[in-house]
Amino acid sequence: MDAVRASAVAFVNRVNLSYFDLAARRIAVSCGQLIVYLVVWSIVWIGASSTGSAQHADPAAVARVRSGELAEAHASWWGFDKDDATPFLQAALDSGARRVVVDDLGMPWIVRTIRVPSNVEVVFEQGVIVAAKRGEFRGTGDCLFRIDGQDRVKLIGNGATLRMHRDDYDKPPYKKAEWRHVLSINSSTNIDVRGLTLAESGGDGIYLGVSKAGVTNKNIRIKDVICDRNYRQGISVISAEDLLIEDTVMRDTDGTAPRAGIDFEPNHESERLVNCVMRNCIVENNAGVGFAFYLPNLTAKSAPISIQLENCTARGTNRASFALTLARGSSATGSIDLMRCTLAGGNGPAITVRNKPVTGCRIRFADCMIRRPAAENPELPAILLQAGPGQTVDMGGIAFDRCQLIEIGARPIMRFQDRSGECGLSDVTGSLTVVRKQSERPLEIKITPAWLESARIGKRYRRFPPYPMHDHAFAPVRLYGAPRRMALTPFSLRHGGTFVLYARQQETVAFTLKYFPVGRYAATPLKVVCTAPSGKKQVLPGVPFQQQGELSFHATETGLYRVTCDCGANRVQLTASTHPASILDDGHGIHFISSTGDLFFYVPTGTKTFAVKIMGEGQEAIAATLLDPAGHDAWHQAEITMPEQFVANPAAEQTGRVWRIHLSRPAKLPMEDYTIWLQGIPPLVSSNSDMLLKPVE
Secondary structure, three states: HHHHHHHHHHHHHHOOOOOOOHHHHHHHHHHHHHHHHHHHHHHHHHHHHHOOOOOOOOHHHHHHHHHHOEEHHHHHOOOOOOOHHHHHHHHHHHHOOEEEEEEOOOOEEOOOOEEOOOEEEEEOOOOOOOEEEOOOOOOOOOEEEOOOOOEEEEEEEEEEEOOOOOOHHEEEEEEEOOOEEEEEEOOOOEEEEOOOOOOOOEEEEEEOOOOOOOEEEEEEEEEEEEEEEEOOOEEEEEEEEEEEOOOEEEEEOOOOOOEEEEEEEEOOOOOOEEEEEEEEEEEOOOOOOOEEEOOOOOOOOOOOOEEEEEEEEOOOOOOEEEEEEOOOOOOOOEEEEEEEEEEEOOOOOOOOEEEOOOOOOOEEEOOOOOOOOOOOOOOOOOOOOOOOOOOOOEEEEEEEEEEEEEOOOOOOOOEEEOOOOOOOOOEEEEEEEEEEEOOOEEEEEEHHHHHHHHHHEEEOOOOOOOOOOOOOOOEEEOOOOOOOOOEEEOEEEEEEEEEEEEEOOOOEEEEEEEEEEOOOOOOOEEEEEOOOOOOEEEEEEEEEEOOOEEEEEEEOOOEEEEEEEEEEEEEEEEEEEEOOOEEOOOOOOEEOOOEEEEEEEEEEOOOOOEEEEEEEEOEEOOOOOOOEOOEEEEEEEEEEEEEEEEEEEEOOOOEHHHHHEEEEEOOOOOOOOOEEEEEEEOOOOOOOOHHHHEEEO
C-alpha cells in the first residue's frame, strides 16, 4: 500500500491541476487506500476532459527551467490541452531546457506546426502520440515538425508516433499538395532522429531540404525509424552531407508521385548528396520505387555524388526495387554503390537505370541478390537500361560484381532500350549468377560487349557528330541594309531556348518576346541573358508572366549574339526582330509546344548527307513534311510520336540552299509537345526565310 500512496502523491504533484487543492492531496496521502487513488485519478481526468482548457502543471518547475537551474524539463510542466497542446509543447521547446521530455498523459498531444530550436534533445516517452490537429495544416507546406537552420537537435522516440491525417488532405477544403511532411529538416546540422514512427503525412515522413540556398543539411542521423503510409515519400533527400540512415523501414507510401520508399532528388545543381549512407534499411509495399534516385538537376558544377547502400532490402509490392534517372548527357560525377543488398518483389524491373552516360557518376552493385516473383509479362527484364528520346551520349559506367539473380521462368535478364535510336551501351561490366530453378545448375554470365549487344532493343538511327558552330563565321542568308522590324511566325518554345541574332558593330538590336503559360504551371519573370560573340554576357530585363516585352541591346562587335531564355515549364515566343534571327538547337533538340507552320533551315554547299529527326511526346504527335529547295516533298510523316529520322543525301544543286519543314496537326492523336533536331548541318531554324542565318562559305 505504501507503493500506492507514493504513486498517488507523484501523480498529483506532477499534474498539479487547478481543480485540485492542497487539502485533496493530503486526503489522498493519509488515506492510504487504493480506492482513493482511483477516485483522485478519475477526478483529475474528468475535470480535464470537461473543460479542454490549458492545465499549468508545475509553474514552479517552469520557473526553475527558465532560471537555468534545471536543464531537463517535462513538456507537461507548461500545461496540456487535449484539444490543442501546441502552445505548451512549443513553450517547452523554446524554454532553453537542454532536454525536454514529452510525457505520456494517456491521450495524444494534438498540435499544429511545432518548430524545434537548436541545442535541444526531445525525448518522447514510450507510447506517446503527437498528432496533427484536424482541420489545420491548410497551407500546402504546413508540416507537423520543422527544423529550419538549426544545430544540435535530437528527437528520441522510444517507439513514440508522430502522426498526421493523410486522407484528410486529399480532399476539399484542402488544396492538393505534396509538402505537408511529418518532419521537415532544412539547412540544419547535427540532427539525430531515433525510435520514431512517422505516419500518414500529406507529403513525406521525413524531408531533408534547403531553407537557405546553398546551405545543405550536414551530419544527419536517422535510426530505428518507421515511415508508414505517407503520401509522397517515406523519406526525401534533397540535400545532405554526412547522412546516415540505419535500421529504418519505409513502407506503404501512396498518394502522389513518386510514391517512393526513399527518393534522392536534388532540385538544384548547388544541392549535395555527399557521403550519404543507408545501412540495414527496408523499403516495402510502396506504390512507387523502393530506392529511387532522380538526379537530372545535378551537373558538372555539383559536388560529386557519394551514396552507399549496405545490407538494404526492397521487398513486397514496390513498383520496382531500384530506379535511377539522370539528365540526358548528364555531366554529374561521383558514385552510387549498393553492397550486399536484396532487391526483391515488385511488379516492374528490379533495376532500372535511365540516361546514365558512360562517363561521370558510376553505379556499382556488389554481392547483391535480385529476387523476381512470377509475373504475367514474359518480356519484362530483371534489369532495364533505358536511353530516353534525344539521348545521344553512350550509356554505361555500371558494374555488377558477383551478383545473383533468382528468377522464375525464362524472362530476359537484361534489356537495353534505346528510345533515341542513336545511343550505344558500353562499360557495363561484371558477372551475374542466374538461378531459374533449384533443380537446374546456376547459369554464370560474364557481361561482355557481345552480350550487351544481344540485350539491345529499339530502332537504330544514323549518328552525326555535333555541328562545329564555333568553327564557322555566320551571316544572314539575305543581306540587309538599315535595320528594320520584321515579323516572325510565333513558334512557342517549351522550357525556354536560345535565339541567335546577327548584328553589325554599333547597331542597336531590338526584338519582342512573349511569355505564356502552359496549363497551371507557376512562373516567375522570364530570365533573358544575351551573350556576345566574344562570350561577354549581359542580363536583359525580364519579361513579366503572360505579357510581352520589348528588349534591346547594343552590338559592341559584329557577329552572332545568343539570347537565352529560361521559362521553366512554360513557353516563350520570339515574334519580331530588327535583325536576322534563328532558333538554335543546343544539342538537346528544339522543344516546341502547340505550334504549326513552316520552319526554314540552310544546307551548306557540298553537304553529302544530313538528317532531320522529329519526336512527339508520349501520345502527343506531330505531322511533318520535309521540302527540298524546289518545294518537292522529300519526306512525310502523318503522325510522329516516337523519334523518327530522315536521312537526306542531297544532290549538289540542292546544297547551298534553303530547305523547309512544314509542321501540322496530326489527323487523330493530340498535338502538344514535340522536338526537332537538325543533324550534320547548322542546327539553326527560322520561321522567316529572310531572317535565316548560314555559315560563311
